[in-house]
Amino acid sequence: KAGVTQTPRYLIKTRGQQVTLSCSPISGHRSVSWYQQTPGQGLQFLFEYFSETQRNKGNFPGRFSGRQFSNSRSEMNVSTLELGDSALYLCASSPGTEIEAFFGQGTRLTVV
Amino acid sequence: GEDVEQSLFLSVREGDSSVINCTYTDSSSTYLYWYKQEPGAGLQLLTYIFSNMDMKQDQRLTVLLNKKDKHLSLRIADTQTGDSAIYFCAEISPSGGYNKLIFGAGTRLAVHP
Numbered sequence: 001k002a003g004v005t006q007t008p009r010y011l012i013k014t015r016g017q018q019v020t021l022s023c024s025p026i027s028g029h030r031s032v033s034w035y036q037q038t039p040g041q042g043l044q045f046l047f048e049y050f051s052e053t054q055r056n057k058g059n060f061p062g063r064f065s066g067r068q069f070s071n072s073r074s075e076m077n078v079s080t081l082e083l084g085d086s087a088l089y090l091c092a093s094s095p096g097t098e099i100e101a102f103f104g105q106g107t108r109l110t111v112v
Numbered sequence: 113g114e115d116v117e118q119s120l121f122l123s124v125r126e127g128d129s130s131v132i133n134c135t136y137t138d139s140s141s142t143y144l145y146w147y148k149q150e151p152g153a154g155l156q157l158l159t160y161i162f163s164n165m166d167m168k169q170d171q172r173l174t175v176l177l178n179k180k181d182k183h184l185s186l187r188i189a190d191t192q193t194g195d196s197a198i199y200f201c202a203e204i205s206p207s208g209g210y211n212k213l214i215f216g217a218g219t220r221l222a223v224h225p
Binding site (some may be wrong): 004033045050055099103 | 143153154155156157160201202208209210211212213214215216217218224
C-alpha cells in the first residue's frame with residue numbers, strides 16, 4: 001500500500017509569490033491534515049479536510065488556504081509569501097477517525 | 113488549554129533503555145501518540161495509547177500513561193544507533209476538534225557506542 005505522497009519535496013520561492021503544495025493520501029483515507037514545522041514554533045496545525053470539507057482550522061492568517069478534491073487529494077496554497085513562511089510542510093492522512101494519522105515526507109519551502 | 117511539554121535532549125549508550133517523558137495539560141485528551149522523525153524525513157507513527165489505558169507494549173516500545181498526573185512516557189528497550197532521532201509526543205482532544213494533533217517540541221535522542 002502506497003504511503004502519503006507530497007509534491008514537490010523542495011521548493012524555493014521569492015517573497016510576495018504564491019505557492020501550491022500537493023498531498024495524495026493513503027488509498028481509502030478521506031481525511032487530510034496539514035502541519036507547518038519550523039525550528040522556532042515546532043509543529044503547528046494548519047487545517048484538516050474530510051470529504052472535500054474543511055472540518056478544522058488552526059491559527060494561521062488567511063494567506064494559508066487549502067482544498068480537497070473528490071479523490072481525497074489535497075492542495076495547500078500560501079499567497080504573498082513571507083520569509084517566515086519558510087518551513088517544512090507536512091501532510092497527514094487518516095481514515096477519518098481520530099486514531100491513526102500517517103505523515104508524508106513533507107515539502108521543504110524556502111522563501112528568499 | 114492545550115499544551116504538551118517534553119525535555120529537549122536525551123543521550124544514552126547503545127544497548128541501554130531510553131525513557132522519553134512528556135506532560136500534557138488537556139485532561140480530556142482521548143489519544144496520545146509518539147512519533148519519530150529522522151533527519152530530512154517526515155513523521156513516523158510509532159505507537160499510540162487510548163486515554164483509558166495505563167500501558168501499551170509493542171516489541172521494544174513500552175508506553176506508560178499516568179492520567180492523574182497527565183504524564184506519558186516512551187521506553188525503548190535495547191536502544192540502537194538507528195533509534196537516534198527526534199521523538200514527538202502528541203495528543204488529540206475533543207476540545208481541539210477533528211484530527212488536530214497538538215505536538216510537543218520533540219526530544220532529540222542521541223545513541224552513542
